Amino acid sequence: MRDYVQTAATAARIAEAQARYVHTIDDGNCVEWPEFFVDDCFYMVTTADNFAQNLEAGIIWLDSKAMLHDRILSLFEANVYERHSYRHMIGQPFITSIEGDEVECESSFMVARITREGPTMLFATGRYIDRWRLTDEQALIVKRIVVLDSGYIDTLLGFPL
Amino acid sequence: MDGARPTSETTPRWAEEDGGTRVPYWVFQREDVRRLETDKVFHGPCWNYLCLECELVAPGDFVAVHVGETPVIVTRDADGQFYAFENRCAHRGSLLALEDRGNVKDFTCVYHAWTHSLQGDLVGIAFKDGIKGCGGIAEGFDMSKYGPRKLRVQTVEGMIFGSFDEDVDDLEDYLGEELIGRIARVFNGRTPVVLARFTQILPNNWKLYVENTKDSYHASILHTFFTTFELNRLSQKGGIIVSEEGGCHVSYSMIDRDAEEKKKNASLYSEQKIRSDKDIALQDTSMLQGFKEFPDDITLQILTVFPNFVLQQIQNSLAVRRVQPTATDSTQLHWTYFGFEEDTPEERKIRLKQANLVGPGGYVSMEDGCIGGFVQRATATASGERAVLAMGGYDIGSGNDRITEASIRGFWTEYRARTGL
Numbered sequence: 001m002r003d004y005v006q007t008a009a010t011a012a013r014i015a016e017a018q019a020r021y022v023h024t025i026d027d028g029n030c031v032e033w034p035e036f037f038v039d040d041c042f043y044m045v046t047t048a049d050n051f052a053q054n055l056e057a058g059i060i061w062l063d064s065k066a067m068l069h070d071r072i073l074s075l076f077e078a079n080v081y082e083r084h085s086y087r088h089m090i091g092q093p094f095i096t097s098i099e100g101d102e103v104e105c106e107s108s109f110m111v112a113r114i115t116r117e118g119p120t121m122l123f124a125t126g127r128y129i130d131r132w133r134l135t136d137e138q139a140l141i142v143k144r145i146v147v148l149d150s151g152y153i154d155t156l157l158g159f160p161l
Numbered sequence: 162m163d164g165a166r167p168t169s170e171t172t173p174r175w176a177e178e179d180g181g182t183r184v185p186y187w188v189f190q191r192e193d194v195r196r197l198e199t200d201k202v203f204h205g206p207c208w209n210y211l212c213l214e215c216e217l218v219a220p221g222d223f224v225a226v227h228v229g230e231t232p233v234i235v236t237r238d239a240d241g242q243f244y245a246f247e248n249r250c251a252h253r254g255s256l257l258a259l260e261d262r263g264n265v266k267d268f269t270c271v272y273h274a275w276t277h278s279l280q281g282d283l284v285g286i287a288f289k290d291g292i293k294g295c296g297g298i299a300e301g302f303d304m305s306k307y308g309p310r311k312l313r314v315q316t317v318e319g320m321i322f323g324s325f326d327e328d329v330d331d332l333e334d335y336l337g338e339e340l341i342g343r344i345a346r347v348f349n350g351r352t353p354v355v356l357a358r359f360t361q362i363l364p365n366n367w368k369l370y371v372e373n374t375k376d377s378y379h380a381s382i383l384h385t386f387f388t389t390f391e392l393n394r395l396s397q398k399g400g401i402i403v404s405e406e407g408g409c410h411v412s413y414s415m416i417d418r419d420a421e422e423k424k425k426n427a428s429l430y431s432e433q434k435i436r437s438d439k440d441i442a443l444q445d446t447s448m449l450q451g452f453k454e455f456p457d458d459i460t461l462q463i464l465t466v467f468p469n470f471v472l473q474q475i476q477n478s479l480a481v482r483r484v485q486p487t488a489t490d491s492t493q494l495h496w497t498y499f500g501f502e503e504d505t506p507e508e509r510k511i512r513l514k515q516a517n518l519v520g521p522g523g524y525v526s527m528e529d530g531c532i533g534g535f536v537q538r539a540t541a542t543a544s545g546e547r548a549v550l551a552m553g554g555y556d557i558g559s560g561n562d563r564i565t566e567a568s569i570r571g572f573w574t575e576y577r578a579r580t581g582l
């Protein structure tokens with residue numbers, strides 16, 4: 001029973017943080033995206049096939065919060081693309097392990113893309129394979145592997161997943 | 162279903178004198194052009210990139226790819242040789258391979274279990290002799306007369322190419338010495354390992370993407386990552402090489418040591434510090450700290466082989482790309498990132514970091530995935546209008562200049578010669 005309460009409380013904290021994560025990317029100030037991560041975080045976007053075959057390169061591969069910052073900076077200051085936005089739907093986190101203040105979990109996601117010309121379309125589905133660090137004040141991501149279900153990516157992967 | 166517009170009955174005429182300099186937009190739109198390309202280009206006397214040798218290690222290993230829009234299986238048989246044939250059953254045409262890769266002892270069709278060898282020969286027919294003397298295949302049926310079409314296969318530096326035309330020139334001649342030298346430069350006798358594979362879907366005709374890869378003119382204009390963050394501190398020089406027929410090319414840039422020396426001397430007198438207008442900087446520049454991989458000073462080399470292949474070296478980020486049309490206005494771009502077994506862990510990590518430069522979200526290539534779509538949309542009702550390729554003159558020669566469209570003119574020159582358009 002105590003385990004269940006602990007797991008449920010942990011899941012609730014992560015779900016709350018993910019809700020803010022989504023708000024930040026889709027509706028808030030996307031520049032704050034790196035603030036969800038610890039300084040020496042790891043973030044990668046890969047495909048289910050590559051993940052299953054242990055292929056180590058990503059479509060995006062960042063191994064510090066500074067690199068996440070740079071990614072957002074480049075998107076807003078350097079790169080050229082047509083106006084578009086994402087809408088994330090993240091499922092409930094499935095907690096796979098709790099060790100001290102570190103929690104491993106997986107969450108499914110769907111991301112729709114809204115473009116300048118044309119209707120909303122389903123852009124990506126997949127799962128986050130995460131390691132979070134929960135302290136009294138904060139819930140931060142130590143490691144997030146974004147595993148896309150499909151190996152096919154439409155045109156452009158810009159904003160964070 | 163593709164977004165092709167209804168097209169007029171006969172293929173429009175493309176003025177002879179346009180050469181590779183004026184390109185009518187209907188070549189990116191018409192179904193008849195798409196069919197002609199299947200015939201004359203992808204099934205014609207051309208070498209199409211298939212896969213890397215390192216993807217077929219053991220006998221029975223196979224990969225399923227496409228040559229143009231034709232599904233193809235590439236295998237390694239027990240004799241150690243590579244084979245390629247259509248992914249199409251000899252019987253009534255079902256797909257034979259239903260996975261992207263794997264290891265098999267033969268290809269037995271799921272529909273009626275006709276069996277094909279790893280070389281693409283029909284070798285077995287289910288219930289060939291019927292049951293209890295009833296049914297079975299027709300008397301005198303000769304299995305050797307049936308089978309998927311085969312490709313001629315040749316390799317260069319660990320890469321496998323295939324051609325549907327038996328009489329195609331040898332791959333070595335098709336590529337030419339200069340291109341082979343530039344390919345060998347990248348592989349340099351090492352053992353490639355695949356680091357990732359994925360496919361980018363492009364909302365445009367395949368030739369718009371090919372144009373983009375040969376376009377050394379746009380690089381510093383469309384892609385502003387390096388200039389925004391002032392990362393091109395070293396003086397660069399470069400050039401392009403265009404194959405004799407025009408369809409293959411290399412464009413490259415390298416550190417200009419002379420200019421660097423002059424700059425160093427000049428800065429002894431003027432201790433000027435260059436500041437960016439925006440005053441923004443990357444926080445983690447480790448991505449750009451490459452390692453010395455090649456004996457020369459070439460930091461970027463893009464090499465294309467007509468019709469479907471790109472070999473990329475951007476600093477230490479290496480990849481092959483296979484271009485696959487899927488409709489007049491849709492293309493699949495198959496990326497394979499690679500490194501080498503010889504990489505140290507530090508070198509490997511740099512490759513993983515520098516892979517951020519390329520792909521559908523790459524700092525210097527995310528724009529390339531969109532630009533073809535912009536052209537496709539803008540020209541939808543401008544079929545008879547023509548693009549103009551006049552940068553660097555009108556010829557298709559090699560040169561020490563990247564502000565040129567010579568390699569794109571080269572592509573169209575060879576394309577026209579092969580298709581007769």
Ligand code: FES
Pocket residue numbers: 250251252253254255270271272273274275
């Ligand atoms: S279609 Fe393949 S066995 Fe009949």
Ligand SMILES: [Fe+2]
Pocket residue numbers: 373379380383384525526529
């Ligand atoms: Fe480009």
